[in-house]
Amino acid sequence: MRASQFHLFTLKEAPSDAEVVSQKLMLRAGMIRKVAAGIYNYMPMGLRSIRKVEAIIRDELDRAGAMEIVMPIVQPAELWQETGRWDKMGAEMLRFKDRHDRDFAMQPTSEEVVTDIARQELKSYRQLPKNFYQIQTKFRDERRPRFGVMRGREFVMKDAYSFDRDMDAAGRSYDNMYATYCRIFDRIGLEYRAVAADTGAIGGDRSHEFQVIAETGEDAIVYCPDSDYAANIELAEALALQAARGEARIALEKTPTPGKATCADVADLLQVGLDTTVKSLVLASDESDDKGEIVKTTVWLLLVRGDHSLNEVKAGKIEGLGSDFRFATEAEIIEHFGCKPGYLGPIGLRKPVRIVADRSVANMSDFICGANEEDFHYTGVNWGRDLPEPDFVADIRNVVEGDPSPDGKGVLAIQRGIEVGHVFYLGNKYSKAMNASFLDIDGKPKHFEMGCYGIGVTRIVGAAIEQNHDERGIIWPAAIAPFEVVICGVGWGKSELVRDEATRLYETLKSAGIDVILDDRDERPGVMFADWELIGIPHRITIGDRGLKEGMVEYQTRRDGEQHKLAPADIAAHVIARLRA
RNA sequence: CGGGGAAUAGCUCAGCCUGGUAGAGCACUGCGUUCGGGACGCAGGGGCCGGAGGUUCGAAUCCUCUUUCCCCGACCA
Numbered sequence: 001m002r003a004s005q006f007h008l009f010t011l012k013e014a015p016s017d018a019e020v021v022s023q024k025l026m027l028r029a030g031m032i033r034k035v036a037a038g039i040y041n042y043m044p045m046g047l048r049s050i051r052k053v054e055a056i057i058r059d060e061l062d063r064a065g066a067m068e069i070v071m072p073i074v075q076p077a078e079l080w081q082e083t084g085r086w087d088k089m090g091a092e093m094l095r096f097k098d099r100h101d102r103d104f105a106m107q108p109t110s111e112e113v114v115t116d117i118a119r120q121e122l123k124s125y126r127q128l129p130k131n132f133y134q135i136q137t138k139f140r141d142e143r144r145p146r147f148g149v150m151r152g153r154e155f156v157m158k159d160a161y162s163f164d165r166d167m168d169a170a171g172r173s174y175d176n177m178y179a180t181y182c183r184i185f186d187r188i189g190l191e192y193r194a195v196a197a198d199t200g201a202i203g204g205d206r207s208h209e210f211q212v213i214a215e216t217g218e219d220a221i222v223y224c225p226d227s228d229y230a231a232n233i234e235l236a237e238a239l240a241l242q243a244a245r246g247e248a249r250i251a252l253e254k255t256p257t258p259g260k261a262t263c264a265d266v267a268d269l270l271q272v273g274l275d276t277t278v279k280s281l282v283l284a285s286d287e288s289d290d291k292g293e294i295v296k297t298t299v300w301l302l303l304v305r306g307d308h309s310l311n312e313v314k315a316g317k318i319e320g321l322g323s324d325f326r327f328a329t330e331a332e333i334i335e336h337f338g339c340k341p342g343y344l345g346p347i348g349l350r351k352p353v354r355i356v357a358d359r360s361v362a363n364m365s366d367f368i369c370g371a372n373e374e375d376f377h378y379t380g381v382n383w384g385r386d387l388p389e390p391d392f393v394a395d396i397r398n399v400v401e402g403d404p405s406p407d408g409k410g411v412l413a414i415q416r417g418i419e420v421g422h423v424f425y426l427g428n429k430y431s432k433a434m435n436a437s438f439l440d441i442d443g444k445p446k447h448f449e450m451g452c453y454g455i456g457v458t459r460i461v462g463a464a465i466e467q468n469h470d471e472r473g474i475i476w477p478a479a480i481a482p483f484e485v486v487i488c489g490v491g492w493g494k495s496e497l498v499r500d501e502a503t504r505l506y507e508t509l510k511s512a513g514i515d516v517i518l519d520d521r522d523e524r525p526g527v528m529f530a531d532w533e534l535i536g537i538p539h540r541i542t543i544g545d546r547g548l549k550e551g552m553v554e555y556q557t558r559r560d561g562e563q564h565k566l567a568p569a570d571i572a573a574h575v576i577a578r579l580r581a
Numbered sequence: 582c583g584g585g586g587a588a589u590a591g592c593u594c595a596g597c598c599u600g601g602u603a604g605a606g607c608a609c610u611g612c613g614u615u616c617g618g619g620a621c622g623c624a625g626g627g628g629c630c631g632g633a634g635g636u637u638c639g640a641a642u643c644c645u646c647u648u649u650c651c652c653c654g655a656c657c658a
Contacts, residue, residue, distance in 0.1 A: 341658030
C-alpha cells in the first residue's frame, strides 16, 4: 500500500468529547469516526487492525474445531420470548417493529438463535460435540456509552456456543475454549490475565474472564503473586482478618459525634483507626405475589468494617436476601432504626431487622458503630455482651490489597483490567427453555449442555491502545498493527534515488509477505514521522538522500525508539528477521 | 432515570454579558520559498451560528420550547 493512495488522515487535536486515551488516539490516527453516541465508522486504518484481530481469532477457533456461521443482527421476538429474555432484558436490548407490526430486536447476543439452530440441526449424540461461532456486529443500548470502542453501543464481537451431550463433555469443550483463548491473546500480544468470575444463577466454577491489564480498566482483578489464584473482585473471597474474636476490654459507651455521619469522620474525631469502626448498610428485599404486587418487605442490616466496601454480588447470595435486593428507603430506615442514615447501628432497633455481619466484623471486638440516635455513636461495642450474635455471618465485602489469599499462599494484589473475553458454562438453561434436545446413546432425548464464549473484537483494539501508548501515540503489538512496517521516503518529490531505493525495498518486503506501507506523500520528514508515530506502526525505515550518500538507510522501532543504520542491501533481511522473531 | 454543562468552519475554540452584514489556530486549494522531527509568505474555498417559535426596525447574541451531545449521579448513610 502506498500512503498517497491510502485514506490517511490524522488530527492534531482530538474531538473534545473523547475521554479515554484509546478513543482520542483512534480518532486522531483516523481509525474511527463517530457517527452517534457509542456508534462509529471503522475507517480503513482502524479496520485493518480489527481484521487482524478477527483473523487470529478465526484461525485459532478453526484449529480448535469450532465452525464459523453468521446469525442475523435482526432477530425475531418469538425466539427471545421462548427463554423469557424478551421481558427480562430491559432497555439494553434495542427493539423495534417491522412493517407488519411484528417485534424484532437487534441482537445483543445470540443464545436463542444458536439454540434454535441446534434443535433443528443436531439430532443425535453422534453429531456432538459441536461449537458454532460468529464474528458479528452486536448492539447493546448502554445507559451511558463512553470510552469510544471500549464501551460502545454497536461493537464487533466473536461469540461461540458449544453443544455437548453431558457435563463432562461440556467441561472438555470449556477447557478447550479456555486454552484457545490463551493462544489467541498470546498471539495478539497483550498482557492479560484469566480470572475466575461470578457464575450468577448457573452456579459452578466454570466462568473465566480474560482481562487485559491496563490502569484505565473498568474492572478490578484480584490475584495472588505467589500462586495461581486470580479472580474478578466480584468473586474474590474475603477471609476474616482475625482468626478469632478478641476479648472485650472496654465498656459500651454512647459517645457524642455531632455532625460526623461517616465512618471516616467518626474515626477522625475519636482519633482511632478506620478499622475499628463498623459501617451499617440497610437493604430491603420485597416478596411479591403472582400479580407483581409487593406483599412483604424484609429489611436487612449489613455490617462491614469502616474501611471495607460492600460487594453486591456477594450480598445477593445471602439466603433470603436474593440478588434483586434494593437499598432501603429513608422512610423504611427511620421506621426500623428510629434514626436517619449516618448514625445507624445494630443496637437498639425499633423494629426487628435481619443482621448480616461480614466475616471480619463478626470477629471484631471493642468496635464503634452508630447509636441509632442522631449525633451519637457507640464505642466499645462487643458481640454477645452488648448485642446478640448476628443472624448471619458471611463474606459480603470486596477484598482489598494485602488481604490473605483464599488459597492460603500469600497476600492478594489488585490490578485494573479491561474485560476482552469471557468463557462461560451455561448448562441446559437455554436448551431446556427452548426444548433443544438430541437422542443420546440410550435412545432417550436429552437437553444439550451448552457453553458460551465471547471476545470483544473492537474492544481488544481499544484495550491494546490503553495498554500500549506513549505521548506520541499508539504503540501496536505487531500482530494487530494496521501495517507492520512503514517506509518513509524523505525528499520524495526531488530525489529519484530515494524513490528508486524506497520502491525497491517496498517491493521486496511486499513479496516477502510483509504488511508494508510506503510513505510517498512528499511530506516534510517531521510530518511523516509524527503521523506514523501517532498511528503506531511498529517498524519504520527512513530512506533519504543524506543517508544514501553514506550508503545507509535508517531503521527504527516504535516501542523503544532504538535506531540502526544499515546498508540498503541488508535492510530487508534485517526487518524480516525482526518481524518473524 | 436524576442533576449539571455544551451545541458557531472538517478539528480545537473565541464572539453572546452590553443585539447592528461571523472570527482565529489547525486542516483544505493555488502559487512561491523552504525541506531529516508537525516550515513560511501571499492568495483562496468553506459556516443561513443544532432546530422551531417569540421579542425587536434588526437576533449567533435576549426569551420559550425542542433535539442532540458531554459530564456527574443513580450502592458504601
